Amino acid sequence: xxxxxxxxxxxxxxxxxxxxxxxxxxxxxxxxxxxxxxxxxxxxxxxxxxxxxxxxxxxxxxxxxxxxxxxxxxxxxxxxxxxxxxxxxxxxxxxxxxxxxxxxxxxx
Amino acid sequence: xxxxxxxxxxxxxxxxxxxxxxxxxxxxxxxxxxxxxxxxxxxxxxxxxxxxxxxxxxxxxxxxxxxxxxxxxxxxxxxxxxxxxxxxxxxxxxxxxxxxxxxxxxxxxxxxxxxxxxxx
Numbered sequence: 001x002x003x004x005x006x007x008x009x010x011x012x013x014x015x016x017x018x019x020x021x022x023x024x025x026x027x028x029x030x031x032x033x034x035x036x037x038x039x040x041x042x043x044x045x046x047x048x049x050x051x052x053x054x055x056x057x058x059x060x061x062x063x064x065x066x067x068x069x070x071x072x073x074x075x076x077x078x079x080x081x082x083x084x085x086x087x088x089x090x091x092x093x094x095x096x097x098x099x100x101x102x103x104x105x106x107x108x
Numbered sequence: 109x110x111x112x113x114x115x116x117x118x119x120x121x122x123x124x125x126x127x128x129x130x131x132x133x134x135x136x137x138x139x140x141x142x143x144x145x146x147x148x149x150x151x152x153x154x155x156x157x158x159x160x161x162x163x164x165x166x167x168x169x170x171x172x173x174x175x176x177x178x179x180x181x182x183x184x185x186x187x188x189x190x191x192x193x194x195x196x197x198x199x200x201x202x203x204x205x206x207x208x209x210x211x212x213x214x215x216x217x218x219x220x221x222x223x224x225x226x227x228x
Contacts, residue, residue: 042219048211049214097143097155099153102152
């Protein structure tokens with residue numbers, strides 16, 4: 001079955017830039033999405049269509065794509081950004097959706 | 109406001125079935141697909157499948173085919189996910205999520221989650 005690969009953890013100091021990657025063979029063909037999840041809460045969409053930001057999401061969140069890797073970038077990280085982040089996409093046929101394993105962002 | 113409200117926590121014995129509901133409000137229920145996603149404690153998100161509330165068409169992840177059924181009642185704007193032959197590994201929080209076509213099929217609205225515990 002198709003898989004998306006994320007690093008388990010990323011740590012940054014406040015004000016620095018955090019980059020979280022997500023790799024998958026079908027990413028050149030399928031859009032990627034990013035979700036933020038804080039403890040005890042449902043996920044929240046922060047990026048769609050690889051790099052688009054929904055209304056209400058701060059400008060410090062951005063996304064990019066290059067080949068089989070997509071990247072979520074958080075510029076000027078704030079303490080409130082500490083959370084788990086999941087990428088999501090679909091297999092090459094678009095039939096089956098899939099989530100990455102998640103990355104825990106720690107703000108030091 | 110647009111929201112999805114799920115049914116309450118469930119405790120089931122191994123081998124039993126569970127049916128979780130997801131009531132939509134603030135938008136036209138039949139205009140947006142509903143997907144189901146689960147999350148075991150301390151683990152990641154796992155996609156289970158989708159349902160089109162207008163047609164009733166469904167698609168399930170291979171892992172759950174034969175054990176999951178997604179249905180709806182359009183008169184009360186409610187989607188359902190039933191999982192059968194439960195085992196301990198099915199203990200998880202189950203979420204419903206709306207698919208937003210205007211956001212290129214992103215999951216833009218999520219329910220609050222329903223804890224399902226499978227224990228003898």
